[in-house]
Amino acid sequence: MSNPTQADVLIIGGGIMGASTAFFLRQRGVSVILLERWLVGQQASGVNFGNVRRQGRFLSQLPLANRAHRVWLRLPELLGEDAELVRAGHLRCAYGQEGADRMEVYAREARDYGLNLELLSTAAMRSRYPFLGPEVIAGSLSAEDGHANPRLAAPAFGRAAARAGAHIHENTEVKSLSKDGVDFRAVCADGREFTAPVMLVSSGAWGAKMSAQFNEPVPLVVRGPQMAVTEPMPYIVGPSIGVAATTLEETLYFRQVKRGNIVMGGCGRSNSTTEPRTAPVLPEHTLTQFKQMARLAPVVTKLNIIRVWSGVEGYMPDDLPVMGPSATTPGLHYAFGFCGAGFQIGPGVGETMAELIATGATDTPIAPFSIARYATPAQAPVAQAAA
Amino acid sequence: MAQPGVIIIGAGPAGVRAAEELVAAGLRPIVIDEGRRDGGQIYRRQPEHFTRSYESLYGSEAARAQAVHRSFDALRDKIDYRPETLAWNISEGHLHVVSDHRTEKLPYSALVVCSGATDRLMPVPGWELSGVFSLGASQIALKSQGCSIGGRVVFLGSGPLLYLVAMQYLKAGANIAAVLDTSRLRHQIAALPKLLARPRLLQQGLSYIAALRKAGVPVLSGITPVSIGGSAEEGVTGLSYRDAGGAAHTLACDAIALGYHLRPETQLADLAGCAFRYDDETRQWFPQVSMEGRSSVANVYLAGDGARILGAEGAENAGRLAALSALADLGHATDAGRVAALGREQARMESFRRGLVQAFPWPATQAAALPDDTIVCRCECITAGELRRVVNDMGAHEANRAKAFSRVGMGRCQGRYCANAGAEIIAHAAGVPLERVGRLRGQAPVKPLSFRTREEQS
Numbered sequence: 001m002s003n004p005t006q007a008d009v010l011i012i013g014g015g016i017m018g019a020s021t022a023f024f025l026r027q028r029g030v031s032v033i034l035l036e037r038w039l040v041g042q043q044a045s046g047v048n049f050g051n052v053r054r055q056g057r058f059l060s061q062l063p064l065a066n067r068a069h070r071v072w073l074r075l076p077e078l079l080g081e082d083a084e085l086v087r088a089g090h091l092r093c094a095y096g097q098e099g100a101d102r103m104e105v106y107a108r109e110a111r112d113y114g115l116n117l118e119l120l121s122t123a124a125m126r127s128r129y130p131f132l133g134p135e136v137i138a139g140s141l142s143a144e145d146g147h148a149n150p151r152l153a154a155p156a157f158g159r160a161a162a163r164a165g166a167h168i169h170e171n172t173e174v175k176s177l178s179k180d181g182v183d184f185r186a187v188c189a190d191g192r193e194f195t196a197p198v199m200l201v202s203s204g205a206w207g208a209k210m211s212a213q214f215n216e217p218v219p220l221v222v223r224g225p226q227m228a229v230t231e232p233m234p235y236i237v238g239p240s241i242g243v244a245a246t247t248l249e250e251t252l253y254f255r256q257v258k259r260g261n262i263v264m265g266g267c268g269r270s271n272s273t274t275e276p277r278t279a280p281v282l283p284e285h286t287l288t289q290f291k292q293m294a295r296l297a298p299v300v301t302k303l304n305i306i307r308v309w310s311g312v313e314g315y316m317p318d319d320l321p322v323m324g325p326s327a328t329t330p331g332l333h334y335a336f337g338f339c340g341a342g343f344q345i346g347p348g349v350g351e352t353m354a355e356l357i358a359t360g361a362t363d364t365p366i367a368p369f370s371i372a373r374y375a376t377p378a379q380a381p382v383a384q385a386a387a
Numbered sequence: 388m389a390q391p392g393v394i395i396i397g398a399g400p401a402g403v404r405a406a407e408e409l410v411a412a413g414l415r416p417i418v419i420d421e422g423r424r425d426g427g428q429i430y431r432r433q434p435e436h437f438t439r440s441y442e443s444l445y446g447s448e449a450a451r452a453q454a455v456h457r458s459f460d461a462l463r464d465k466i467d468y469r470p471e472t473l474a475w476n477i478s479e480g481h482l483h484v485v486s487d488h489r490t491e492k493l494p495y496s497a498l499v500v501c502s503g504a505t506d507r508l509m510p511v512p513g514w515e516l517s518g519v520f521s522l523g524a525s526q527i528a529l530k531s532q533g534c535s536i537g538g539r540v541v542f543l544g545s546g547p548l549l550y551l552v553a554m555q556y557l558k559a560g561a562n563i564a565a566v567l568d569t570s571r572l573r574h575q576i577a578a579l580p581k582l583l584a585r586p587r588l589l590q591q592g593l594s595y596i597a598a599l600r601k602a603g604v605p606v607l608s609g610i611t612p613v614s615i616g617g618s619a620e621e622g623v624t625g626l627s628y629r630d631a632g633g634a635a636h637t638l639a640c641d642a643i644a645l646g647y648h649l650r651p652e653t654q655l656a657d658l659a660g661c662a663f664r665y666d667d668e669t670r671q672w673f674p675q676v677s678m679e680g681r682s683s684v685a686n687v688y689l690a691g692d693g694a695r696i697l698g699a700e701g702a703e704n705a706g707r708l709a710a711l712s713a714l715a716d717l718g719h720a721t722d723a724g725r726v727a728a729l730g731r732e733q734a735r736m737e738s739f740r741r742g743l744v745q746a747f748p749w750p751a752t753q754a755a756a757l758p759d760d761t762i763v764c765r766c767e768c769i770t771a772g773e774l775r776r777v778v779n780d781m782g783a784h785e786a787n788r789a790k791a792f793s794r795v796g797m798g799r800c801q802g803r804y805c806a807n808a809g810a811e812i813i814a815h816a817a818g819v820p821l822e823r824v825g826r827l828r829g830q831a832p833v834k835p836l837s838f839r840t841r842e843e844q845s
Contacts, residue, residue, distance in 0.1 A: 039788055046791065151791040159781065231799055231835060259767075281831060283476045283483045287490065290838045304835035306799050 004167060007031040009357060010184055010196035012174055012210060013203030015045035016343060017335040019157035019168075020071075020350025021200055021357075023078070026164035028358040033194050034158075034166060035186055037173045037206075041154025044204045044342065047279075047311030049227055049253060049265040050150045051240050052344045053090035054115050055142035056106070058320065060368045061345065062113035067364055068348025069144065075153075075347075079160045083153040086258065089239035090145035091129070093136045093296065099244050100138035107140055117142050131236060131299045140244070147240040147255045150343055157350070169194075177201075177213045179329055198357055200333045205274050205314035207322065207336025211371065214329045218374045219317055220337050224272035224279030224310035225265055228286060230303040232260030242266070243296060252292040254300065262300050267292055269340075272312050279310035315339045323349065323369035324356070333357060334371055391494035392417060392467075393713055394482055396474050396655060397501035399427020400699045401691030401706035403459045405499045408710035410465045412719050417467040417493065419474050419484055421834075425459045427503055427691075428523060429699045431530050432456060444530055446555065447591055451699065476831035477658040480686075485836065491843040497686045497713040500656055501706055502693035504649035507671075508804050509544075509753050510771070512761045513615030514645065518623030521804075522646030526552045535561040537642020541626050542566040543612060545747040546648030547592055553604070553644075554595040563604045564640040567628060569647070570747045571609040581742025584735045588698075607631070611753070615643060647749055650807060651693045657829030659687045665822040668744050669696075670751055671807060672826040678730050680709030681716075688713050701736035704729050751821075754811030763812065764805040766798020771812055778816040786825045789813050799835055802827045 009025055011018045014036030022032045034040075052072055054065040076082050094100040107117040120139040125132060129139070162168050173189040177199070184199035201210040208220035235256060242253035243266075254264035268285035286308055294301050314337040316322065321339060326332035333356070335349050342349070348364070356362045393409055395402045398420035409416045424432040430452040433439060441449040462468075472486040482493045506521035513519075520528070520536045522544060528534045535556060541564045542553040553566045582589045599606050609631030616625040616637070625639045653663070656674040662683035663672045675683050676694045690709035691702035708729050715721045757763070759772025777783040777792035786806070789795060795809045796802030802809070806827050814821040 039785070042788075155781065155792070230838075278828065280478065281476075283478055283490075283492070283831070284842075286831075286836075287840065287842055290840055293838060301838035304837050305832065306835050307797070307801065307830045308832065309830055 004031075004033070005192070005194050007033040007167065007194075007196045008198060009033075010186055010194055010199045011035070012177065012186060012199065012201045013206065013336070014040035014154070014158055014168065014170070015043060015202060015204050016041060016154040016157065016346030017045075017338070017349050017353070018200065018202035019154045019161060020347045021202060021335065021353045022161035022166040022168065023157045023164065024351045024354030025358065026161055026166050028354060030354070030358050032161070032166040033196065034161070034168045035172045035174055035188065035194065036168065036170045039170050040158035040168065041151070044311045044313040044338070045154040045346065046151050047227070047309055048150045048225065048340070048343045050147045050255065050263065050343065051090065051242070051253065052085060052148050053142060053145040053240060054344065055090050055092060055110070055117060055140065055145060056242070056244070057341065059109055059113060060320070060365070062110065062115055063364050064348045064352060064366065065345050066114055066348075067351060068345045071347035071351055072148070072344070075156070079156045081152070081156050083156055084149035084257070085146060086148070087144065087146040090142045091239040091241045092140045092244040093125075093132065093241060094138045094244050095135045095250070095295070096137065103138065103140040103244055115142065131297050133295050133298050135295050141239065145240070149257070153343070154346070157347070177210055179214075179332070184331065198331045198333070200335060200353060200357065202335045204336055204338075205272075205312045207314055207334065209274070211322070211334060214326060214332060216326060216328055216371050216375070218322055218337065218371060220314045222272045222274055223313050223315050223340070224270035224281075225313055225340055226268060226270065226281055226285045226289070226308065226310050227263060227265040228289060228305040228308045229264075230262040230300065230305050233262065233303055235260055237262070241297070243292070249288060250292060252289060252296055254293070254297065262303065264289055264293065270310060272310065274312060279312050281308045281310045313340050321369050322371045323353075324366045324371070327370065327372040327375050391496045393497045393499065393717075394419060394493060394495040395499045395501060396482070397427065397503060397691065397693070398422060398425035398459065398468070398470070399501060399503055399691060399702060400430060400455050401501035401702040401709070402427070402499070403455050403462070404703045404706035405501060405690060405710035406462050406466050407458055408707050409714065410462055412714050415466060417469065419469050419472050419482070421471070421473055423471055425470070426452070426456060428527070430455050431527060433531055437533075439533065443558070446558065448699070455703070473834055474655055475833050475836055477655060485840055488837055488839045488841065489843045490840050495686070497688065497717060498659065499688045499690060499706075499709050499713060500659070500693060501691040501702070502652040502655050504651050504692035504696055505803055506646040507648050507650040507749065507807055508645060509647050509750060509808050510757060510761050510763050510805070511543075511612040511615055511645070512758055513617060513623075515762045515765050515768075516615060516617045516619070516623050518617065518642045519615060520642065520644050522548045522552050522644050525644035526555065529555055529559055533559075535559065535642075536644060537623075537640070538562060539564050539640045540642045540644060541638060541640040542644045543626065544568070544646040545570045545750065546646065547743060547747070548646055548648065550592060550595040550599070553599055557599060557602055557604065563599070564638055565605040565607065566599055567610045567612070568606070568608040568747070569610060569612070569750045569753070571631065574748060575746040578742040578746035581738050581745060584738035584742065588739065648743070648747055649692060649696050650803075651696060652803075653693060654801070654829040654833045656682060656687070656689055656693065658831060658833070660684050661687060661689070663826060667822070668741065670749055670811070670821055678708070678733055679712045679726065680705060681712050686713075686716065695737075695740070697733070697736040697740050701733060701740070704732050704736065708733070749807075751811050754808045755815040757812065763809055764795040764798060766800050767794040769793055769795045774809060774812050775816045778813050784813065784817040784819055784824065786810055786813060786827050790827060796827050801830065
């Protein structure tokens, strides 16, 4: 079997961005080498909450999210598996009138991007979701959204890409990146070298270290989100549910998998680093989640949690990713720093980046995510995170 | 604020002896224990006001059990004892403990982890039926509640506990259908030189077998379990096995005590960041620990069966050694001669331990032969076939990856009872050495944690 060290495109990082880009590049007949430090989909792509939601995203991300949505619906056809996608909707909850008002504004604006949200009154919430707490006074439902299993999605893209001919090297740590003449060169810890005229950096929280090697430093910070899963209970929940809050502490989200366990996340992030393979879990955040769950869905608090976990995620100051061509180096592309909201959008990023790399253009607007926004001292204002 | 003190986790033989050393040095350690009473598993004390005698509860170990209990009773007002308290997490030099839904964050200058062991289990088709217990659980039922697990019990597996618990059941008047050991007589004979390191224990083991036989209990070695019969409604009704010669047999019973010696309970050592090593002889992972009880992490000490399966007596020594190491590292004067003597004693225990490993080998090949429809992970109801599928079709050759794809080890027990066998199945299906499969990473909480848990307001 051939094991080339040269391809059309070199992808650095095998999360959902890199793996799906590799897959869609192969669909276009482009040869691909993907280098992954550990295993495909093991970092942020594999340990996140599993929200497949467009609702609540910045409006500038909605075209990409809609594109991703269409890919998610085609997973069985594309990959031969569905990554446990449950299209039971994404429900945002408001605790007060102010939150309800914000959801209404968002629903109005999102409609222009083709995202239809159903605003639910207090009475409607009570009757449809009787397990929610009395503080919840309004909701916004994105009926087409839902949730999936993050442990399965990125590896499924990776395996499908490999079946389609991509050369995926796991347990391959890149020590340095450079461009020699026309080719990019990745030198690995084990001494192997790979080259290609085009390169995509999709290495999540590690992305800033990579972009810095091309004189494009970005102010990425590393954070660990925090999840927990309960023992199973009868299946009653349906949609993926989150609180539309203005503070991180109140921003709890949860979903129920088909076999009954409740997965929850939110309420805080640890100061993670890219050094250890696994991010630390802060017991204090778990306790905050317990308190917040008592407000949001008291029925869940009859249960025990059986496992907690965190991940290594890259956050940008404006909460927008770094995506698109390099501003300094022709042939270089980026797709990293998705600020804890990359899972749903991932397959759309992959399809878009593959299109951009293969054809030189895409109709999906990605200009707001350009790394060039950090090229000047004036930086974009810090925006609010959305659940 | 006062200097953080020393915390001992576990009030079994290792924890009690560690506490004793620390108190002798003038310290007042915190002793965290999940149990309602001290004693750990092997010296588990019956509930207050129960009145069975030491002799009937602990047999030949009555004097040792009583000594450990008396020592602990004498320590009670010199330590900060917290029974019915779960150590559920460790973060940045703090132990997180929960009791009655109140959680507290305890800083420590030294942590002595005496977390003990649980049964090491190998699935057999039908082991998910009600009526199947681990050997340890069978012993607890008897010791703590005076109950047998059934009216007609089969003891199945291998290891010293198989004969010890069967003997205890016999003495308690229970009806034993058979004692079926997967190890072969030649294993035991080959192990004799090492087992002679502790002649009293060897003698005891042999006497158990003789007593069982004398009472008319069939005691067979070299058997291969085939399946446990029964149904979800009626539970266990029988056991099919092959004898050493390969002939098939079926035995009627309504309960099965199952176990293949022990596995260390390592979740806390893992959460503390301790390094682990693969042990080829037993085909499992142990935390790295020196003879003196030092782990790879400064100020974290490991003792007892949670670090190395040396049994209760070895645990007592290890507890003392770990406490003396902690004291030395905290700047207290310790007696080097005593440490050396305890170390020599441990070397003898270690020789015996290796004899047991040789005499009662973990039946790794059974895992490879399990039919596809056998449940491996009982918490999540995942079969051997499903685990093999993620290895063969999804390329999951590593334990955590196979867990992520298949859910084996993802349930309430966090892999305590399926990880060993699961790893064997993965290694066989992937055609890689067991060591390469790795081990499941520990994740908090150590045991299920209620949503009602709130922080202690101090």
